[in-house]
Amino acid sequence: MRTPLLRSIAWTLLGFVVLWCGVGWALQHWLAGRSPYIDHGINILGILAAPYISWLLFPSVATAILGLYADRLCAAVEQRFYPTLPPPPPTRWGDQFRSVLRLFVLSVLILPLYLLFLIFPGVNLVLFLFLNGYVLGRGYFDLVALRRLGWEDARRLWPECRVGFVMVGVAVAAIFTVPLANLLAPVIGTAAAVHLFERHRAMMTP
Secondary structure, eight states: OHHHHHHHHHHHHHHHHHHHHHHHHHIIIIITTTOHHHHHHHHHHGGGHHHHHHHHHHHHHHHHHHTTTHHHHHHHHHHHHOTTOOOOOOOOHHHHHHHHHHHHHHHHHHHHHHHHTTTOHHHHHHHHHHHHHHHHHHHHHHHHHHHHSOHHHHHHHHHHHHHHHHHHHHHHHHHHTSTTGGGTHHHHHHHHHHHHHHHHHHHHOO
16 A cells, blocks of 8 residues: 555645645635625635635545545455455446546535634534535545445445444544644545445345
C-alpha cells in the first residue's frame, strides 16, 4: 500500500492548494452577493474565508482524489484479509464518474449549513462531523461497492448498511480535523469501508 499511499498524499496536498485558490477566486467573482448566509459567513471569517471553506470541502476533495488509487488500496486489503475473493470485474468508469459527481454536489450543498451555524462553535463542529460523515460514508461505500457490484445493485444495498458507513464517515471526518493525520484519513476510511462492505456481503450470501 506504500506507493498508492504516498501518491495519494501528494495529489491530496496539490488538490488542497488548487481548492484554496479556486475558493478564493469563487468568493471574489461568484459566491459573494448570491446568498445572505454565505455573505454573513464570509464577513465573519474575513481573510480566513478562503482557507476555512477550503478546509470544509477538503474531506470530499481528498476522497475524490483517492478514487484514483482506491482500486489498489482495496486490492491490498482484500489480499491480506480476504484472499479467497475472486478478482473484481472490469472498472465501470461511468458509475465511478457518477459517484464522484454526486460526492461533489453533496459537498457543495451542505456548505451553506456550515456557514449558517458558523457563530455557534459547538454546533458547527457537530455539523462538520455528521454532515461530512454522511457524504464521506456514501463516498467510501461507492468506492468499494462499485468495484464488485453494478450501480443498481449498489443502490439497493446502501439502505441496509448506510448506518455503518456513515459512522465510518464520521470517524474519518474527525481524523480530518487533526493536522498531518488528515492526510492518512482517506486511506484509513477505504480500509474500514472494505471490511464493512465484505461483512455486509457475507450476511447477504446464503
